[in-house]
Amino acid sequence: MLATLxxxxxxxxxxxxxxxxxxxxxxxxxxxxxxxxxxxxxxxFCLHTATVDTHVSDGxxxxxxxxxxxxxxxxxxRFANKLFExxxxxxxxxxxxxxxxxxxxxxxxxxxxDSHMDVIxxxxxxxxxxxxxx
Numbered sequence: 001m002l003a004t005l006x007x008x009x010x011x012x013x014x015x016x017x018x019x020x021x022x023x024x025x026x027x028x029x030x031x032x033x034x035x036x037x038x039x040x041x042x043x044x045f046c047l048h049t050a051t052v053d054t055h056v057s058d059g060x061x062x063x064x065x066x067x068x069x070x071x072x073x074x075x076x077x078r079f080a081n082k083l084f085e086x087x088x089x090x091x092x093x094x095x096x097x098x099x100x101x102x103x104x105x106x107x108x109x110x111x112x113x114d115s116h117m118d119v120i121x122x123x124x125x126x127x128x129x130x131x132x133x134x
Contacts, residue, residue, distance in 0.1 A: 003046040004038035025102040060110035067100035
């Protein structure tokens with residue numbers, strides 16, 4: 001799920017499938033959606049895995065940061081070619097506007113163990129650390 005901030009300051013969550021490509025994470029989708037209008041106005045976001053297991057046995061992850069709109073048609077076409085190769089979804093020849101690259105400012109992941117939960121936290125320029133909860 002992608003969290004953005006609406007014009008009135010309230011949070012919005014939207015389904016999202018970010019993709020890693022050429023060493024960056026990309027947040028793309030249909031143009032003129034409210035989530036992309038949110039990001040154009042305020043580039044802050046949070047991504048959260050859509051966890052359905054209340055015991056979080058498969059883990060859980062969150063990423064947060066800001067986005068920048070990358071208008072590079074050659075990159076867009078390489079991305080579209082790879083997307084088609086991987087999924088069969090054909091955006092080849094399309095213009096992507098917006099096409100957001102994620103600039104991560106932090107991340108966390110949850111791992112469940114028999115007697116505790118570990119929250120692994122990462123921020124740029126700092127080592128990972130673990131918060132253990134019993």
